[in-house]
Amino acid sequence: MQTSARALTLSLLGRRATAPSITALMRMALETPGLLSLAAGFTDNASLPVTAVAEALRRVASEAPDRGYLQYGTNAGRPGLRVGLAERLLRQDGRAGEADYPTERARWAERIFVTNGSQQALYLAIQTLCDPGDIILVDRPTYFVFLDLLAGLGVEARSLPVDSTGRIDAEALRAMLKAMRADGSRQRLKAVYFIGWFSNPSGRSLQAGEGRALAEVLRAEDCVVPVIEDAAYRELGYEAGSASARAGVLSDPAWDGFPRLYCGTLTKPFATGLKIGFGVCDHDGWRAAMLHVKGHQDFGSGNFAQALLEEAITSGAYDEQLAVLRRVYRAKRDALNQALEAGGLPALGWRWAVPAGGLYLWLEGPAGLDTASDSEFCRACLREGVLYVPGALCHGDVPPRHTVRLSFGVLSPEGLAEAAARFCRAAKAIGASLRGA
Numbered sequence: 001m002q003t004s005a006r007a008l009t010l011s012l013l014g015r016r017a018t019a020p021s022i023t024a025l026m027r028m029a030l031e032t033p034g035l036l037s038l039a040a041g042f043t044d045n046a047s048l049p050v051t052a053v054a055e056a057l058r059r060v061a062s063e064a065p066d067r068g069y070l071q072y073g074t075n076a077g078r079p080g081l082r083v084g085l086a087e088r089l090l091r092q093d094g095r096a097g098e099a100d101y102p103t104e105r106a107r108w109a110e111r112i113f114v115t116n117g118s119q120q121a122l123y124l125a126i127q128t129l130c131d132p133g134d135i136i137l138v139d140r141p142t143y144f145v146f147l148d149l150l151a152g153l154g155v156e157a158r159s160l161p162v163d164s165t166g167r168i169d170a171e172a173l174r175a176m177l178k179a180m181r182a183d184g185s186r187q188r189l190k191a192v193y194f195i196g197w198f199s200n201p202s203g204r205s206l207q208a209g210e211g212r213a214l215a216e217v218l219r220a221e222d223c224v225v226p227v228i229e230d231a232a233y234r235e236l237g238y239e240a241g242s243a244s245a246r247a248g249v250l251s252d253p254a255w256d257g258f259p260r261l262y263c264g265t266l267t268k269p270f271a272t273g274l275k276i277g278f279g280v281c282d283h284d285g286w287r288a289a290m291l292h293v294k295g296h297q298d299f300g301s302g303n304f305a306q307a308l309l310e311e312a313i314t315s316g317a318y319d320e321q322l323a324v325l326r327r328v329y330r331a332k333r334d335a336l337n338q339a340l341e342a343g344g345l346p347a348l349g350w351r352w353a354v355p356a357g358g359l360y361l362w363l364e365g366p367a368g369l370d371t372a373s374d375s376e377f378c379r380a381c382l383r384e385g386v387l388y389v390p391g392a393l394c395h396g397d398v399p400p401r402h403t404v405r406l407s408f409g410v411l412s413p414e415g416l417a418e419a420a421a422r423f424c425r426a427a428k429a430i431g432a433s434l435r436g437a
Contacts, residue, residue, distance in 0.1 A: 016153075016154055036385060036415060037387045037410065037411075038336075040407060041407050042407075042409055043268055043325075044332070045410070047328045049271055053271060053308060056311040059311055059315070068303075069303060070304055073303030075295045075300045076114065077301060078306045078310055080310050081114060081309060082112040083105065084314060085278055085280075086108035089280065090104060090105060091244070092248070093244070093247040095251060108250075108280060111280050113278065113279050114277075114306060115276075115279060115294070116277070117276065119149075121277055121278065121290075122230070124279070124290040125226075125261050126155060126191075127153065127293055128286060128289040129190045129226060130155045130190050131154075132154030133155075133156070133188060134156070134188050134189075135157075135158055135180075136157055136193055137157075137191070137192045137396075138193050138194070139193070139195055140160055140397075141159075141395055142193070142394055142395070142396060143200050143201070143230065144201070144389070146193065146230075147394070147396060158396050158397055160214075166202065167210055168213065168214055174220070177217070178221065186223070190226065191226040192226075192228070194206060195232070195233070196248060196249070197357065198234075198356070198357035199358070200360055201362050201394045203360050204362075205246070206246070211252060211255075212252070215227075216254065218258075224257055224258055226283070227249055227255060227261070228263065229249040229250075231263060232265045232277075235269040235322055236322075237326070237356055237358075238326050238333075239326075250282060261279055261286070266309050266318075268359075269321070270318055270321050270322075271321075274305040275302070276309055329357075332411075333354070336361060336416045336417075339417040339421065340352075340361075340420045343424025343427075345363075345423075349365065349366030352364065360405055360407055363403065363405075365402040365404065371391060371401060371402055371403065372401050378390065380426040380430050384423070384426045386426070388406055388423070389404070390403075390404065391403025391405060
């Protein structure tokens with residue numbers, strides 16, 4: 001087909017747009033025969049709930065002879081699903097036994113809007129808050145796909161300062177905000193974003209004291225800006241009660257007065273292909289703006305997938321699948337962790353914490369090692385036939401170049417053992433060259 005010679009001028013957004021980092025990783029995985037991927041955060045294929053989804057469809061079809069589940073839905077999402085989500089969140093935040101529970105359930109259901117995965121909720125949040133040049137504070141390290149989202153919208157990410165244990169450093173944050181006020185960038189600060197449970201990429205969870213300290217510093221420095229809590233992995237803690245270990249930002253009184261958005265998903269804890277997430281926003285104007293923009297984009301997320309998930313939650317199939325996934329991912333975590341230890345990685349100077357949930361191990365290599373995507377270490381891993389996410393992608397400022405994210409979601413325990421062996425061989429080869437240098 002002959003293309004037109006006429007010049008095309010893209011919008012500012014179109015000119016800023018670059019391929020997300022994840023697409024390059026996926027391309028390498030697809031184009032390299034025999035490659036074992038520890039990169040993409042996909043879920044376990046063998047444990048997808050085929051029987052539960054088929055049974056949910058049977059029940060939905062029998063209970064809705066008008067076939068409304070195959071029709072368009074509302075922009076905010078199915079009312080029954082939103083009530084079910086409100087009930088789950090109130091239970092997780094320890095509020096189901098309160099005297100005003102029915103009133104709160106109705107209020108939270110009204111604040112919920114259903115999205116095409118939690119990623120859409122994040123995108124809507126930034127679209128409605130930020131203009132190019134604005135600033136968002138983020139975890140250190142943080143979800144690298146969110147960083148790509150910010151870059152595509154022309155928004156600057158700055159990492160929250162942390163101490164040697166990876167916890168938020170309140171005093172360093174105070175100094176950072178004072179410096180931002182002095183240099184004039186404080187007025188461009190539009191929101192704070194953090195991952196509450198079993199972070200992608202680090203696997204760590206925010207502690208209650210950390211959240212309170214963060215809110216206190218922001219309030220003291222007159223930075224009562226919108227706060228976004230990403231709870232994509234909240235329900236993937238390996239212990240059944242781990243989702244309730246800390247109340248979310250919506251129920252924590254430390255955040256009273258801040259505009260709050262809580263983003264969750266029903267895909268990773270059930271079936272990723274259904275691609276349904278949600279947001280809960282306590283600020284009426286912000287929520288309305290997000291729904292307006294969402295209406296322009298899709299005027300309602302897939303009603304069919306919502307109907308299946310509503311039925312799965314109501315019937316208990318959702319929680320049964322969660323119990324399966326907790327066992328599966330705990331076993332996979334152990335398989336990868338044990339294989340890395342058996343491969344001699346700690347003796348080479350590598351360190352990592354074993355997470356209590358989620359899908360990832362966050363590794364810190366020895367000083368002097370470069371694990372970035374253009375590094376000799378990355379090339380050595382590709383030669384060995386294993387792929388990882390360079391940790392440098394996961395920072396909103398000058399990143400350390402010796403960190404790695406490994407995902408154990410996709411491969412079998414046997415595949416994880418082989419991938420770990422390949423990773424360790426590459427680490428030994430590059431370690432030997434570093435010592436020789």
